Amino acid sequence: MSTIAAAQDEVKRHHHIAGLVTLLSALVLIAGTVFGLVAGAAAIWSSVAGSPQVSTLAAGGAAGGSGQAAIQSLHLVVKEVPNGAGQMAEAFVPASFTMKTGETLRVTVTNYTSMPHTWSSTGLGVNAMIAPGGSSSPSTTTFTIDPHKAGTYSWQCETPCDPWSMGRMGFMEGSVTVVRA
DSSP states (O other): OHHHHHHHHHHHHHHHHHHHHHHHHHHHHHHHHHHHHHHHHHHHHHHHHOOOOEEEEETTSSSSOSSOOEEEEEEEEEEEEEOSSSSEEEEEESSEEEEETTOEEEEEEEEOSSSOEEEEETTTTEEEEEOOOOSSSOEEEEEEEOOOSOEEEEEEOOSOOOTTTTTOBTTTEEEEEEEOO
C-alpha cells in the first residue's frame, strides 16, 4: 500500500508543478499582451504627434546664408489617423511644434482630406484657410508665422469638419512653443 500512496503523492507533486508552469506561462502571455498594447498606443501617438521636419533657408531662399535672417520651413499634413478608439479621425500632423522668436516660419500644409480646414491662432495672428483636397489630389496652402514674444500659443481648426477631431488636442487643435532666439 505504501507504493501506491507514494505514487499518488508523486502524481500530486507533478500536478502542482504543472499548475505552476501553466500559471507562469499565463503571466508571461499577459505581460506580452500589455507590452504590445502599450507599444501600439505609442505607435498611434507618434503617428499623430509626429516629428516636425523643420529646415532652415536664408532669406534669399538658398540653403545656408550670408548673415541674413533665417527662414524656417515646416511641412504639416492633414490626414486621417487612428484615433485610439478603433476609428480613423482627421488630424494635423504634427499638431505641435517649437520655433524661435524673431525668425519667420514658412508653414506648408498638404491636405489629404475632402474637408476644408483652418489653422487659426489669435495669439500668433494667423487665420489660414486650407482648401479641401483628397488622397489622390491633395491641396497645398502656405502661410507664415512671425512671433516676437516667447510663450506657448494654441491653434485650432475653426471650420466644422470631423466631429470627433474638433476640439481635440493632437487632432484639430495643437500648440506652438516659441522660445527666445
